[in-house]
Amino acid sequence: MIPNQAPKGPVRTADRPGGEGPVPTAAGGAVGSWLRATNVSVLREVALLPVLVVLIIVGAVVSPAFLTVSNFAGIGQQSSALGVVVVGEALILMIGGMDLSLEGTYGLAPMVAAWLIVPIAGYGDGLDLSPYLGIVILLAVGAAVGLVNGLLIVKARLNGFIVTLGMTIVLAGLQNGIVKAQTLFNLPGPFGYLGSASFGQVPVSLIVAVVIFILTGLFLRYHRTGRAIYAIGGNTAAARAAGVKVERVKLGVYVAGSVLAAVGGLMEAGRVSAVTGQQGYQEGIIFNVFAAAVIGGVSLKGGRGNMIGAASGVILLGIVQDILDLANVSNYWIEAIDGAVILFALVLARVVGGESTAEEK
Amino acid sequence: MTSSGVPGPAGTALVEVVGVEKRFGTTRALRGVGLSLAAGQCLGLVGRNGAGKSTLVSILSGLSEPDAGQVRFGGQPAPRVGDIGSWREWIATVFQHSMIVPALSVAENVFLGAGPALVNWRTMRSRTSGIMREWGFDIAPETPCRDLSVEQLQIVEIVRALARGARCVLLDEPTAALERQAVVRLFDRVRQLTAAGVAVLYISHHLEEVFEICQDVAVLRDGEMVLTAPTASLSRDDLVAAMVGGAHGQAAAGGAGGQPDQPAAERQADEAAGRDELLSVDRLTSDSARGRLSGVSLQVHPGEVVGVTGLLSAGVASLGRAIAGAEDYSGGEVRLRGRRVVPGRREAAQRAGIGYIPEDRRSEGFVAQLGVAENATMTITRQLSDRFGLLRPARRAAAAAPLTSRLSLVSAGPGQPVEELSGGNQQKVTVARTLAHRPSLIVAITPTRGVDVASKELLLSSLADVAASTGAGVLLCTDELSDLTVCDRVIVLVRGEIFTEFNQPPFDRDELIVATEGLTGSTSSAAYGTAGEAGE
Numbered sequence: 001m002i003p004n005q006a007p008k009g010p011v012r013t014a015d016r017p018g019g020e021g022p023v024p025t026a027a028g029g030a031v032g033s034w035l036r037a038t039n040v041s042v043l044r045e046v047a048l049l050p051v052l053v054v055l056i057i058v059g060a061v062v063s064p065a066f067l068t069v070s071n072f073a074g075i076g077q078q079s080s081a082l083g084v085v086v087v088g089e090a091l092i093l094m095i096g097g098m099d100l101s102l103e104g105t106y107g108l109a110p111m112v113a114a115w116l117i118v119p120i121a122g123y124g125d126g127l128d129l130s131p132y133l134g135i136v137i138l139l140a141v142g143a144a145v146g147l148v149n150g151l152l153i154v155k156a157r158l159n160g161f162i163v164t165l166g167m168t169i170v171l172a173g174l175q176n177g178i179v180k181a182q183t184l185f186n187l188p189g190p191f192g193y194l195g196s197a198s199f200g201q202v203p204v205s206l207i208v209a210v211v212i213f214i215l216t217g218l219f220l221r222y223h224r225t226g227r228a229i230y231a232i233g234g235n236t237a238a239a240r241a242a243g244v245k246v247e248r249v250k251l252g253v254y255v256a257g258s259v260l261a262a263v264g265g266l267m268e269a270g271r272v273s274a275v276t277g278q279q280g281y282q283e284g285i286i287f288n289v290f291a292a293a294v295i296g297g298v299s300l301k302g303g304r305g306n307m308i309g310a311a312s313g314v315i316l317l318g319i320v321q322d323i324l325d326l327a328n329v330s331n332y333w334i335e336a337i338d339g340a341v342i343l344f345a346l347v348l349a350r351v352v353g354g355e356s357t358a359e360e361k
Numbered sequence: 362m363t364s365s366g367v368p369g370p371a372g373t374a375l376v377e378v379v380g381v382e383k384r385f386g387t388t389r390a391l392r393g394v395g396l397s398l399a400a401g402q403c404l405g406l407v408g409r410n411g412a413g414k415s416t417l418v419s420i421l422s423g424l425s426e427p428d429a430g431q432v433r434f435g436g437q438p439a440p441r442v443g444d445i446g447s448w449r450e451w452i453a454t455v456f457q458h459s460m461i462v463p464a465l466s467v468a469e470n471v472f473l474g475a476g477p478a479l480v481n482w483r484t485m486r487s488r489t490s491g492i493m494r495e496w497g498f499d500i501a502p503e504t505p506c507r508d509l510s511v512e513q514l515q516i517v518e519i520v521r522a523l524a525r526g527a528r529c530v531l532l533d534e535p536t537a538a539l540e541r542q543a544v545v546r547l548f549d550r551v552r553q554l555t556a557a558g559v560a561v562l563y564i565s566h567h568l569e570e571v572f573e574i575c576q577d578v579a580v581l582r583d584g585e586m587v588l589t590a591p592t593a594s595l596s597r598d599d600l601v602a603a604m605v606g607g608a609h610g611q612a613a614a615g616g617a618g619g620q621p622d623q624p625a626a627e628r629q630a631d632e633a634a635g636r637d638e639l640l641s642v643d644r645l646t647s648d649s650a651r652g653r654l655s656g657v658s659l660q661v662h663p664g665e666v667v668g669v670t671g672l673l674s675a676g677v678a679s680l681g682r683a684i685a686g687a688e689d690y691s692g693g694e695v696r697l698r699g700r701r702v703v704p705g706r707r708e709a710a711q712r713a714g715i716g717y718i719p720e721d722r723r724s725e726g727f728v729a730q731l732g733v734a735e736n737a738t739m740t741i742t743r744q745l746s747d748r749f750g751l752l753r754p755a756r757r758a759a760a761a762a763p764l765t766s767r768l769s770l771v772s773a774g775p776g777q778p779v780e781e782l783s784g785g786n787q788q789k790v791t792v793a794r795t796l797a798h799r800p801s802l803i804v805a806i807t808p809t810r811g812v813d814v815a816s817k818e819l820l821l822s823s824l825a826d827v828a829a830s831t832g833a834g835v836l837l838c839t840d841e842l843s844d845l846t847v848c849d850r851v852i853v854l855v856r857g858e859i860f861t862e863f864n865q866p867p868f869d870r871d872e873l874i875v876a877t878e879g880l881t882g883s884t885s886s887a888a889y890g891t892a893g894e895a896g897e
Contacts, residue, residue, distance in 0.1 A: 223744040224750045231739060241687060241725040242739035242794055243711035278731035303730060 026156030040309075048312040055319045063326040071322065073201045079265040079318035080209035080217055081106075081195070083311065084287065086292045087216050088260030090310045091253050093293055094132065094220075096233045096302025099254065101164040102261035104171030105145045107280025109262035111175045111271040113138035114184045117191060119176065123182040131191040135266065142262030143255050145171065151255030154247050154281055168287020172281035184275045205267040212260070217307030225249060291342045292317050295349050316345060374436070375400050375560045376421070376452060376529050381430035383416050383584075390416040392584045393430070398529060403551060405575035405592065407568065409604055409874075412581040414564055416714045418456075418533050421562070423448035446475065454531040454542035459514045461506045470500035471521045488762055492520050496553065519550065531561040534674075536570060548574050566672045568600055568878045582606045597880065601871055638699075639834040640802050642684060645693035649679035653857040654690070661802065661834040666825055668845040669838045671877050678806050680721050681786030681838035682855065685717035685804040686710025687725070688790040688891040697802060711740065716800030716833075717807045726791035727779045734761035735776030737793040764793040768823060785816035791822055796827060802834045803827065809844055821847045842873050855879040 059066035085102050092099045117134040118124030129137070149167055153160045197204045220226035228249050231239040240246045269275045296313030298305030320341045324334050352356065378396040382389070383544040391413045398404050419425045419430065423442055440447035459605070460877040461470050468482075468489040486648030489502035498516050506517065513534060520528050532551070536544045545550060551561055551574050553779050563575055571578050572592055575866060580588040580603040640661040647654040655674045662668050671677045683690040696702065703709040707717065715742060718787040719725035727736045734757045745760055746752040758775035765772070770789040779790050788808065805824060825847040828835045837848060845851050851863040853876040861876050 081395065222751050222753065224746040224752050227742060227752060229729045230731060231735075234730050235724070237725040238728050239739070240707050241717055241719050242736075243798070244739065245706040245708050303728070 001358065043142065046307070048316055048345075048349065052242055052312065052316060052319065055302060055316065055323065059319060059323045059326065062323055065084065065313070066323070066326055070202050071326075073198070073206070075315075075318045075322045076206035076209075077195075077198075077203040077243040077271060078207040078321065079314050080203065081264045081271065082292065082317070083209045083314040084212055084264035084267065085261045085285070085289050085311050086296075086314050087212055087307070088257035088264075089231065089289045090293045090296075090298045090305055090307070091216070091260075092257045093298050093300060094229050094233045094302055094305050095250050095253050096236065097160050097250065097254070098300070099149060099257055100161070100162045100288060101149060101167035101171060102257060103280040103284070104168040104175070105142055105258045105261040105280070106265040106268070106285060107143070107170040107275075107277075107282075108175045108265075109138045109141040109153060110265040110275045110279070111179065111184070111277075112141050113266075114191065114269065114275045115178055118184050118186060122186045123179050123184055125178075129360055134188075134191050138262050139259055139265055142259040146255035146258030150251040150259065154250045162185065168281055168286075168308050176277045177278070179277070181277050183277065185273065185357060187269060187273060187275070189354055191266075192270040195267040197270075197274065208263075208267070212263075214313050220306065225252070230303055233299075233304070235303070235321040272288055288317055288342075291346070295345045297341070317342070374398065374564075375434070377431075377436075378417070378421070379431045379635040380431065381417070381420060381427040381432070383413075383420065383425070383427050384793060384869070387501055393422075394581070394586045395582070396579055396586065396589070398560045398562060400528065400560055401555050402577065403555045403563055403575045405571035407566070407571055407578060407579040407600065408562045411605075412591045413584040413587070414581055415533075415586075417581065418454065418564065421531055422454040423450060423452075435709060438788055441487050449475075449522075451527060452529040452531060453525060453527035454533060455515060455518040455535060457520065457525050457534040459511070459518070461509075461514050461517055461751040463505070463507035464504065465506060467500055467504050467506060467509075467517055467520075470506055470517055471502075471524050472828065473521070475525060477760055489520065495679055496520070496550075496879065512546070515547070519554075523559075527559075529562065530554060531564070534566065535562045535563070536567060544570070544842065550723060566878065568597060569880060571600075573886055580604055581636045583838060594771040597713070597875070601874055605871060605874065622663035637662060638837065639665075639697065640684070640700075640785070641696045642680075643694050643696070645680065645683055645690055645695070647676070647679050647683055647688075647692075647857075648704060649682070649688055649689040649690070651682070651688075652676035653678040654679055654683070655857045656693070657854070657859055658693075659852060659859070661836055663801075663832040663834055664801060664828050665850070666828050666835040666837060668851040669836060670840060670842065670851060670873065671847060671860075672840065674856075675854040675877070676853055677838045681720070681804045681806040681836065684710075684836065687717060687719065711798065711800075714801035714805065716740075716795040716798060716803040718795050718803065718805040720810075721804040722784075722788055722791050727787060729780035730778050732776040733765065733770070733772045733782070734758045736790050737761040737764055738797055740794050740798040757817045760797070761793065764796055765789070767796075768793055769819060781782075785812045788820065789813050789816065792823065796823075799831070800833060802836065804836045804838065806838045807841060808837070808839070810840055817844075823833035829878070840877075842870055845873070 026253070056067075065071055085106055089099060089102055092102075113134040115123075115125050116127050116129045116137060117131050119128055120126040145167065149160075149164055152158045152163045193204065194208060197203050199207070220229060228239065231242070231244055232246055232249060236246060265279065268279060292313035293305070293310055294300060294313070295316060295346045296309035296311070298310055298313075320338065324337060329337060374397040376396075376398040378394060381391050381394045383391040386668065394413070394417060396404075396406075396417075406414060406417070407500055416425075420427050423440070423445055426442040439451070462473065465473070468486045471489045471492075471636075472485050486502040493502070496519075498520065500513055500516060506514065509517065519530065523746060535547060545787055548570075555561055563571065578588075578590065578592050578595065578600065579586055580600065582604060583606070587606065588600075620776050638660045640659075642657060642659045644656045644658050645654050646656055652674045657676070657680055659667070659669075660759075669677050669680060679688065679690075682688040683704070684695050684702075686702065686707045686709060694701055695704065697713050697715060700713065702713050702715065711717070722827060723729075728739070734754075738757050738760050740758065742752060745756055754776075761775055764770075765775075768789040770786055770793065772786065777786055782790070788811075792805075792808065801823060807826070812820065821844060824835050824837070827833050837844060839845065845868055845895040846866075849866065851868055851873065853860045853862065853873070855877070856879070860879060863873070863876075
């Protein structure tokens with residue numbers, strides 16, 4: 001229990017500034033019982049906690065503004081869009097697949113929706129649809145992209161890497177094409193609500209992201225299909241031999257992943273009150289998505305990973321980004337440092353996580 | 362038990378194996394094995410599964426090192442293990458599974474890993490076609506190997522051996538994937554090689570082939586070389602006796618479960634059509650890589666345990682997999698209780714009531730990182746989950762408990778990952794997974810491979826028990842003859858066709874061996890066809 005408890009304490013201190021911040025609660029309080037239930041190595045689960053602790057100390061030293069409720073609310077709001085996409089990518093990685101086009105969906109889905117609901121003056125197409133219908137369209141775009149990917153990968157058995165790479169570029173091209181590279185401002189209230197509103201100091205997007213993490217975690221642990229995802233990723237042939245409908249589950253996961261990416265895109269659009277041509281592909285968010293998932297212990301080979309790990313990966317990246325902002329690191333250097341910290345976190349997760357996080361020889 | 366060398370012409374031994382020992386853990390795979398091969402000699406090497414043939418092949422190919430003893434080439438000690446280049450100048454192995462890179466051309470494959478660092482395409486091609494011409498083969502050097510047939514690939518491997526100047530060619534089960542006509546042509550090639558002074562070590566399960574082309578034959582049994590003699594001085598029975606050894610003459614034991622006269626309980630009132638036949642397979646054909654099938658028909662009745670056996674390539678595994686829906690087939694049909702089973706879809710076959718214990722448990726039998734209970738109940742998640750699809754771990758463990766205790770499965774608990782279990786217990790997980798969904802037919806493929814003796818008995822008797830108590834049929838596809846003791850009937854496949862069927866347990870081990878080799882026995886069994894007709 002000693003190695004388990006030691007890192008737990010500091011998480012609680014991280015909990016305090018955020019008050020009832022639900023993310024640290026999920027990451028800290030549930031860890032113990034979850035661990036016993038899932039039989040995974042304790043060390044592996046808490047691999048990231050010491051890093052988070054160090055980062056929080058660094059943040060507190062760098063800026064007095066770091067350990068404040070409003071700062072943590074900001075981190076939460078900035079990270080929730082990424083977090084929701086990470087959930088989608090983690091599901092796809094767990095079945096042994098990969099999807100680079102989630103960043104394309106993250107940009108295109110809100111763009112299509114906004115284009116259909118914003119007036120012509122705001123570079124919309126003039127249909128002026130209801131913003132609620134816009135959200136439905138956004139989800140439909142996500143589902144459609146996921147379905148096409150899934151059909152090409154699962155049914156036509158094309159290589160997932162190259163299919164989704166091609167798809168990313170198609171989606172990014174459409175994103176700029178339909179609005180001739182304009183940025184859509186003046187998003188109607190309901191459309192921007194998810195990304196911009198907050199309850200007191202707690203952003204709605206953070207609450208939604210946490211709920212998505214928790215529900216997905218429970219689904220993976222307790223639902224028949226969730227268990228099938230682990231079985232397929234662990235050994236597709238064995239799952240098939242046991243009567244699991246492998247193709248159907250895989251297809252469903254590709255669709256779910258893309259829908260989650262669309263939801264993440266909606267959060268981001270609401271947060272910046274606009275849909276830009278840069279959102280997604282040109283920002284290159286897919287690197288952060290993969291980094292968060294892998295740092296969080298989701299295996300690129302499939303079959304291993306969980307939502308606690310994925311959430312801690314997202315939190316880690318969010319804190320690093322925040323510290324770099326607070327430290328007024330020159331814009332010219334920020335990417336190099338960001339990338340280096342991610343590489344460092346990967347090495348650390350590998351060292352602490354043991355053999356199961358290693359690639360094959 | 363002497364380890365005699367060949368009493369061949371003294372001093373001319375090209376390849377010599379002296380007192381070779383090899384251990385794997387506590388198993389002594391080879392015990393003081395000796396063998397000698399002269400230029401121009403064709404020596405057959407035979408032995409049952411597990412006799413040590415593959416270990417000897419890997420030592421002779423320079424891939425593994427003996428714990429004791431020596432390999433000598435032309436009187437000198439063999440090169441260091443791993444120095445494949447020098448090794449290949451003496452002996453080259455044509456393995457059972459092709460070692461050809463499909464994406465490369467014939468010439469590239471012939472010179473793969475040999476020759477100078479800079480590739481001179483013209484020389485490479487002209488040398489390849491030179492060797493082809495010299496030996497009367499005609500495969501263009503620039504042909505991509507993926508366009509070649511199995512027979513042509515084998516020629517490329519032989520040419521590769523000749524190009525390195527190997528004076529001895531080791532052929533490991535060379536006819537396993539060949540059709541009858543191709544086998545005849547292969548024999549011509551072997552004769553051509555020996556006539557030119559190349560030594561050939563010919564490893565085969567097909568005794569009739571050994572009699573046809575080998576001057577001498579060496580028999581391995583339990584890691585010992587028990588017989589080395591000219592084939593002309595031996596009868597087929599002598600050879601079988603040497604292979605089977607102490608067990609010779611012993612019956613393979615009586616049917617353990619007896620012959621259930623009437624299945625104890627039938628789970629459903631059957632449709633009139635399928636009243637008596639549980640499984641009916643009609644003229645199944647398949648081009649499976651695991652062994653072709655050409656028109657196999659069979660029936661299994663409720664409560665019956667039917668064995669299917671044959672040599673590695675005879676199609677035993679492909680038949681089992683096709684029936685279980687684990688692989689597609691090209692013709693014929695499978696019916697369970699009169700209903701057609703969708704081909705090539707495992708989950709459909711399972712829903713129809715066909716359980717499947719796969720051949721290779723590591724690749725299909727379980728998900729290594731998931732727990733024992735979860736693996737054991739993977740076939741019944743739908744039944745265990747509530748209407749929202751939620752699956753409580755406690756419920757899963759409760760469902761797995763009776764299965765694991767029935768199979769005496771030893772684990773630290775229901776949550777222990779299957780990868781941490783021993784081979785025998787892993788296999789029990791796979792069997793539990795199959796029994797869990799209460800199949801009306803169980804297709805088990807080599808269910809006791811790599812399993813210790815105690816677990817073996819338990820697994821087999823549990824299958825027989827299920828048949829007797831629930832009226833399920835069992836189709837036991839295996840090349841392990843001792844497994845067949847639990848069967849009521851045994852069907853023998855030779856080259857993808859039913860060769861004969863044994864209806865009367867106890868089954869005579871020697872007769873079974875003879876039948877799997879495609880030789881007609883003198884006994885009670887009714888022959889369906891002859892090997893001569895097979896594969897044409």
